Amino acid sequence: MNDLTGKVILVTGAASGIGAATCFKLRDLGATVSGCDLSLVPLKTESRFEGLRMETVDVRDPEQVQAFVDLVVERHERIDAVVNCAGVAPTSYTTLMTHETTHHDWDQQIGVNLTGTYTVSRAALPALLVQGGAIVNISSIMGLIATAGASAYTASKAGVLGLTRSMAVEYATSGVRVNAVCPGYIDTPMVHTGLSRSDDPAAALRLLELLHPMGRLGEPSEIADVVAWLVSDSASFVTGATIPVDGGYTAI
Template sequence: MKLKDRVAVITGAGSGIGRASAKEFAREGARVVVADINLAGSAETVRQIETGGGRALALETDVADPASVQRLVTQTLKAFSEVHTLFNNAAVQVNKTIEETTVEEWNREIAVNLGGVFLCSKFFMPHLKKTKGSIVNMSSVNGFFVEPMCAGYCATKAAIIGLTKAMAIDHGKDGVRVNCICPGYIDAGLAEGYFQAQPDPAAARAAAGRLHALWRIGRPEEVGRVAVFLASDDASFMTGSAVVVDGGFGSGLPPGN
């Protein structure tokens, strides 16, 4: 097992890629803190992990709220005494141009997607230094290649790549590694929301598959396994990396498009 006896905190693990990742971390021996604003979803993730013989704890958390994140840190340490990995995965996506996006939507998207990475990293950092742990941030191919109708989201995902590199150089001397993952389309909540926002959701979904060299969108666990790798000692000389997990999306348009 790659993560035996480690403690991993995964935000946004109440559904989608976060849940699939939590299950992969638990399968590799980690005790997992499932931190999500949706407590029912988190409880279901914990149930699935425990059914598989793993250990997990659901903690209701709003990553955009400093007090909530500080409670997450306190409760994590109370339950497990230490923490080795923080996976900043929680995000929301407003499927609008900036002209259509309200000021409230913009502020919330920035606060959750980018502010959440800042707050969780800031408040867990002292404890990650003690274990020489690591941070995995969730970016997206939209951090490099933008798409229509999600301007704020693309901005946050590009910023996360910069923040990952900045944290990596600031904290490498402390033994804390910081990397991020840039997935293509993955069959989970935010992609589904994007498809539903298009005039023909079924056509949008089919078209998305064709944008990848592998001619399909990814599965959540295909991202979760990369997060496990980055959290494990197998990635001991990796920091500041933006790891692309995109089925060839970024290589160019496959023939037939």
């Protein structure tokens, strides 16, 4: 159903977690995938990254982003889809109230999660507009609901949903669809880094699992499956959508 043969797809945050799983899924469905990340060090020894082209890019830097987009267009003469997955969580997983957080933390989370999504989309849109295509933005359940102690992250992910809807409306008649996926807690290094800061990581993990009616965390591949559908022609009438993929987290 989601045959992606012939599609050139750009994925940010590609070295880890959901971004890496998305690259594997898109590649396995026939797409030509170009990934980027802040650091590519973990990939050097990993055979599962075979067949993927990876570049070092900081999505906060418009010049690096433009150079990456230009490189992909030069290599493949088109871009059919962009998956904005690069993201950072709060540096502290203790519940820091808004007045206790720092401007540095705010700038970091807004800068990567929201402004990075804008920067990459802005750079890739001229190529997407040539033949039409799709953008998928990875937001979060935190873009839909709030939890105490994560105001910058929540604001960044809610901002991604607003940006998604704005771009969807702007490009609806130009053949570029723009959608957002809101994962629940997913079994990735981001979550495990947070859990490792807890006094009792095993108990904290169980608590997180129980927040999902399905009683477990999601797998990165379960997000990748939805992204693959959204970039495929099977989703041809889907734009401006916000899709929770959260084991029921936001249903209660």
